[in-house]
Structures are given as C-alpha cells and as structure tokens.
Amino acid sequence: MTLSSSNTLSRWPTDRLLLWLLRGAAAIAGAIVLLIVAFLVMEALPVLRHVGVARFFTDPSWHPAEGFYNLTPMLWGTLFAMVGSVLIATPLGILSAVFCHYYAPPVVARPYRRLIELLAGIPSVVYGFWGLVVLVPLIGAIHPPGPSLLAGIVILTIMILPTIALMADAGLANVPQQYLRGAAALGLPRWATIRGVVFPAAKSGLFTGVILETGRAIGETMAILMVCGNVVQTPHSLFDPIRTLTANIALEMAYAVGDHRAALFVSGLVLMGMIAALVAAADWISHGRIYG
Amino acid sequence: MVKTLERNLDGRELLASTLVWSAAALVTATFCWLLWDILWHGLSQISWTFLTALPRNAGREGGIGPILVSTALILGVCLGVSVPIGVGTAVLLAEFTTDASLFGRLTRRSLDVLSGVPSIVFGLFGNAFFCKTLGLGFSILSGGLTLACMVLPILIRSTEEGFRAVPAGYRLSAAALGLSRTTTLFHLLLPAAGPGLLVGLVLGVGRAIAETAALIFTSGYVDRMPESLLDSGRALSIHIFDLSMNVSGGDANAYASALVLVVLLLAINGTASWLAEHWLHRRIVTV
Numbered sequence: 001m002t003l004s005s006s007n008t009l010s011r012w013p014t015d016r017l018l019l020w021l022l023r024g025a026a027a028i029a030g031a032i033v034l035l036i037v038a039f040l041v042m043e044a045l046p047v048l049r050h051v052g053v054a055r056f057f058t059d060p061s062w063h064p065a066e067g068f069y070n071l072t073p074m075l076w077g078t079l080f081a082m083v084g085s086v087l088i089a090t091p092l093g094i095l096s097a098v099f100c101h102y103y104a105p106p107v108v109a110r111p112y113r114r115l116i117e118l119l120a121g122i123p124s125v126v127y128g129f130w131g132l133v134v135l136v137p138l139i140g141a142i143h144p145p146g147p148s149l150l151a152g153i154v155i156l157t158i159m160i161l162p163t164i165a166l167m168a169d170a171g172l173a174n175v176p177q178q179y180l181r182g183a184a185a186l187g188l189p190r191w192a193t194i195r196g197v198v199f200p201a202a203k204s205g206l207f208t209g210v211i212l213e214t215g216r217a218i219g220e221t222m223a224i225l226m227v228c229g230n231v232v233q234t235p236h237s238l239f240d241p242i243r244t245l246t247a248n249i250a251l252e253m254a255y256a257v258g259d260h261r262a263a264l265f266v267s268g269l270v271l272m273g274m275i276a277a278l279v280a281a282a283d284w285i286s287h288g289r290i291y292g
Numbered sequence: 293m294v295k296t297l298e299r300n301l302d303g304r305e306l307l308a309s310t311l312v313w314s315a316a317a318l319v320t321a322t323f324c325w326l327l328w329d330i331l332w333h334g335l336s337q338i339s340w341t342f343l344t345a346l347p348r349n350a351g352r353e354g355g356i357g358p359i360l361v362s363t364a365l366i367l368g369v370c371l372g373v374s375v376p377i378g379v380g381t382a383v384l385l386a387e388f389t390t391d392a393s394l395f396g397r398l399t400r401r402s403l404d405v406l407s408g409v410p411s412i413v414f415g416l417f418g419n420a421f422f423c424k425t426l427g428l429g430f431s432i433l434s435g436g437l438t439l440a441c442m443v444l445p446i447l448i449r450s451t452e453e454g455f456r457a458v459p460a461g462y463r464l465s466a467a468a469l470g471l472s473r474t475t476t477l478f479h480l481l482l483p484a485a486g487p488g489l490l491v492g493l494v495l496g497v498g499r500a501i502a503e504t505a506a507l508i509f510t511s512g513y514v515d516r517m518p519e520s521l522l523d524s525g526r527a528l529s530i531h532i533f534d535l536s537m538n539v540s541g542g543d544a545n546a547y548a549s550a551l552v553l554v555v556l557l558l559a560i561n562g563t564a565s566w567l568a569e570h571w572l573h574r575r576i577v578t579v
Contacts (some may be wrong), residue, residue, distance in 0.1 A: 012472035025380025030399040032441050033406050036417045043420050095315035103312050119323055121561040123502030125529045126550050129536045130326050158322060191308035219410025221505035246412045253509050268416045275408045
C-alpha cells in the first residue's frame with residue numbers, strides 16, 4: 001500500500017492545504033462521539049448532582065413528576081428482552097448461515113442470502129407496525145393482554161436475526177478451504193465437519209456477530225415501543241407488559257422538563273455505557289486475546 | 293459396536309440437517325408472512341393521489357405528499373453535510389495516515405463506537421445540541437444534521453474500502469509524473485474510488501430513510517408542507533409510527549405508508565448490493 005503521506009517531500013502548497021482540510025473533516029467525524037457524551041453528561045449533571053446516582057436504583061418507583069427516579073424496572077425490561085432475543089436469534093442466525101454455506105444447493109443459497117440482506121434493510125418501524133397489528137393480537141388471543149415481553153422478544157429476534165446471520169455468513173466464508181478438504185479427506189460427515197472444524201475456526205467471527213446483535217437489541221427503540229405495552233414494572237412472566245430504557249426515553253422526552261428531562265439523559269448515558277462496553281469486548285475478541 | 297457408532301453418527305447428521313433446514317424454512321416463512329401482509333393490505337391503498345395529496349383528519353384520510361417532501365429534505369440536509377465530512381475522513385484514513393498512527397487509530401475507534409450508538413441516543417443528542425444549544429428548534433435542519441452524524445460511520449467505511457481497492461500503481465505513476473497529491477486525488481483516486489463512494493452513499497441513504505427514533509425529537513411531527521428548512525417536518529417512518537400508535541383507525545394509511553417505505557428501501561439496498569458486486573467485486577456487509 002502506497003501512502004500519499006505528508007512526510008515525503010511535497011513542493012505543492014495545495015497539498016498542505018488539502019491535508020489540513022482532510023484533517024479538519026476527520027477531526028469533526030471523530031469528535032462527534034465526544035460531543036455526544038459531553039452533551040449527555042451536561043444535560044444529566046443537574047439531576048445527578050442533587051439526586052445522586054444511588055437513588056436511580058433505590059427509589060420506590062419511577063414517578064419523575066413526584067421526584068422518584070427508579071430506573072431498575074426499565075433496566076430489567078431491557079435486559080430480559082435483550083437476553084431472550086439473543087438466545088433465540090443466535091442459534092437461528094448461525095444455522096441459517098450454515099444452511100447457506102454447507103446445506104443449500106447454490107440455486108437456493110443465492111436467493112436465500114439475498115433475502116436475509118433484504119430483511120436487514122427493513123426499517124424498525126415497519127417491524128414494529130407488523131408486530132402491533134399481527135403479532136400482538138395473536139399473543140393476546142393466547143394469553144391477554146397481548147402487548148408483552150414475549151411480543152418484544154419475538155420482534156427483536158426477527159430484527160437482529162439478519163445481523164447475526166450476515167456476520168456468521170462472513171465468518172464462515174473466511175474458513176480456509178484446506179480445513180474443509182482435510183476434513184473431507186478424513187471422511188468426516190457434514191455436521192461433524194461443521195461442529196468440529198468450521199465452528200472452532202470461525203469462532204471469533206461468530207462472537208463478533210453475537211456482540212453486534214446484542215448492541216442492536218439494547219439500542220432498538222421503535223419496534224419495542226410499539227409491541228411491549230410500556231407499563232413500568234419488573235415483568236414476572238413472558239406475558240407481562242414491559243417498558244425498556246429506550247422506549248422510556250422515546251415516550252417521555254416529548255413532555256419532560258427539568259429534572260425529569262435530565263433523568264432521561266441519565267438513561268441515555270446508561271445506554272452509551274452498555275454500548276461502549278460491547279465495543280470494547282468486540283475489540284478484545286477481534287484482537288484474538290481470548291479466542292485465537 | 294461399529295454398527296451402533298455408525299447409526300449414532302447417521303442419526304446425528306440427520307438431526308443436524310433437519311435443524312438447519314427448518315431454521316432456514318422458519319426464517320423464510322416469517323419474512324414472507326411480513327412482506328405479504330404489508331403488500332396485501334397496502335397495495336389497495338396506493339395510488340398517485342395517495343402519494344401526492346395532503347394528509348387529512350390526522351392522516352386517517354388523504355395522502356402523504358408533504359411527508360415525502362419532508363423526508364426528501366431531511367435526506368438532502370443529511371447527505372449535504374455528511375458526504376463532504378465522510379469523504380474527507382475516508383481519504384485521510386485511506387491515503388494519508390498509516391494504520392499505526394495515533395490520529396488514525398483514535399478516529400477509527402471513535403467511529404466504531406459511533407456506529408454502535410443507539411438511535412434514540414442520537415435523538416437525545418440532536419435535541420440537546422442542534423435544537424436547544426444551536427437554537428434550530430424542531431426543524432428539518434436539526435433532523436438532517438442528527439442523521440448526518442448517524443450515517444457517517446457507514447459512509448466512511450465503504451468509501452475507505454473504495455480507496456483501498458485502487459491499485460497502488462496509480463499512486464506510484466502519479467508520483468513518478470510529479471503530480472501533486474491534490475491532483476492525484478481529484479483526477480485519479482477519486483474517480484477510481486467512485487464505486488465505493490456510491491455504495492456508501494446508497495447505504496447511508498437507506499439507513500437515514502429507515503430511521504425513526506432519532507427524528508422524533510429533532511425534526512418533529514408536523515405534517516404540513518414544509519416551507520423552509522427551519523420548519524418542522526414529519527418523516528415517512530414517523531408518519532407510520534404516529535398513525536399506528538397515536539391515531540385510532542389509521543392502520544389502512546399506515547399500511548400504505550409502510551409499503552412505500554419498504555419499496556423505497558428495497559430499491560435502495562438492491563442498488564447498493566448490485567453496485568458493490570458489479571463495480572467493487574466485493575460484498576460490503578454493514579450491520
């Protein structure tokens with residue numbers, strides 16, 4: 001790779017100007033994250049200062065108008081929906097990538113892959129709308145009220161499935177051909193090859209996929225807002241309505257003022273913290289520090 | 293002994309095949325169900341009048357004319373801001389920094405985090421920064437700028453891919469001819485990296501047009517025809533959300549709007565993957 005690097009002799013003043021322009025653009029692009037964190041902290045600071053961190057977990061309830069700021073029901077909501085959907089979507093997504101690579105005849109594999117790509121492009125509000133008019137009444141018929149943790153998990157699963165399927169697909173494509181030939185030479189049948197050779201070789205790609213889908217599951221707002229019922233409570237069964245952190249922001253931001261508004265920015269900070277932790281984990285894995 | 297082992301193995305293989313095929317069937321069936329449902333309910337509502345008329349009765353009747361205009365304007369602002377910054381950053385990362393340099397690494401890392409930030413957090417940020425601090429209020433401008441922040445990582449990644457796909461010989465030849473870096477960039481590298489840029493652009497448009505959560509508190513809900521960029525305008529995705537959640541009896545028009553949005557996105561993503569395969573000869577996975 002040849003770099004048009006600035007340390008080689010350049011006689012052109014335009015080059016120096018160009019370089020500074022490019023640096024400016026990159027600085028803006030790089031600073032956006034810092035700007036986001038700065039504004040979240042700035043807006044959240046008043047409530048953090050005179051309410052304190054602990055009360056976000058120990059207050060009796062979430063009634064910001066009366067000065068109660070307990071975020072734990074929403075945290076549980078986010079956590080349950082995330083864990084449920086990741087647990088279902090991961091095996092389905094990995095199996096669907098395996099299907100593409102090792103089971104489907106090429107005539108089927110190509111359109112199937114295209115289908116997953118299309119699925120990845122459908123906006124969350126459309127998933128949410130479909131969930132609201134099709135899925136929620138269906139669940140309501142089995143066990144009222146309908147809008148529930150279960151509906152949220154199903155919709156989230158459908159939404160994050162393309163993410164893990166595409167990442168797993170890319171991971172499987174990177175498995176060296178000679179591994180597969182070696183397995184074939186040993187007379188290993190198909191599933192034994194996949195389980196014993198392909199999965200270990202593609203491990204880091206698969207883990208990155210899981211982390212990415214977890215990030216999407218945590219951050220999803222619209223779809224989950226539309227199907228989950230949005231009652232602030234810690235769910236006790238799959239059929240209980242829940243409210244997630246993201247849905248809480250979307251619902252209350254429109255009329256929140258003062259400390260209430262600041263409390264919503266605190267939940268934004270919590271979300272940012274979760275995502276930063278996931279990115280760090282992905283980074284760790286891709287550098288092969290835990291899985292070679 | 294060998295017989296039982298073989299039967300065991302056969303059983304396991306059979307089970308795995310069944311599982312894999314049924315997983316694929318389940319995914320296909322769900323997708324077809326979803327698409328069919330939207331097509332079935334939406335297609336009967338779609339007409340030229342629906343696409344151009346004003347919404348009446350909170351959107352229950354009438355069309356989506358002003359909403360399409362607002363969506364286009366938000367998109368225009370978003371691209372107008374994100375393309376120069378995105379291409380500039382991509383050029384710097386691909387052509388003017390080594391992978392080991394501190395500035396390059398920091399920028400890359402911060403873009404990685406940016407691509408994972410939940411859209412609702414972009415909404416909070418846009419509301420605090422563009423609407424309040426910069427005083428733009430609920431407007432198309434605020435919405436577009438917020439989206440610009442959001443699509444930057446996608447734009448930069450695929451533009452960078454485009455630059456990296458340009459053979460090193462181009463740069464060496466240009467240097468041997470004594471061309472300035474600026475000339476090399478504008479006359480050689482940029483045209484050669486065009487496909488990557490285009491793919492990034494199309495993917496960015498797809499992401500921006502699908503976005504809802506980041507726009508609720510930045511571009512607002514107003515469904516009138518926008519008169520300037522400082523007016524509030526309702527994007528198509530917000531229209532669907534509003535009709536299905538806040539307006540009882542809005543489902544028919546919500547279906548139609550959802551169909552319009554899905555068709556737009558399928559067209560956009562189809563273009564992107566076609567471009568990537570035919571020009572770049574590689575698949576760009578953005579998830």
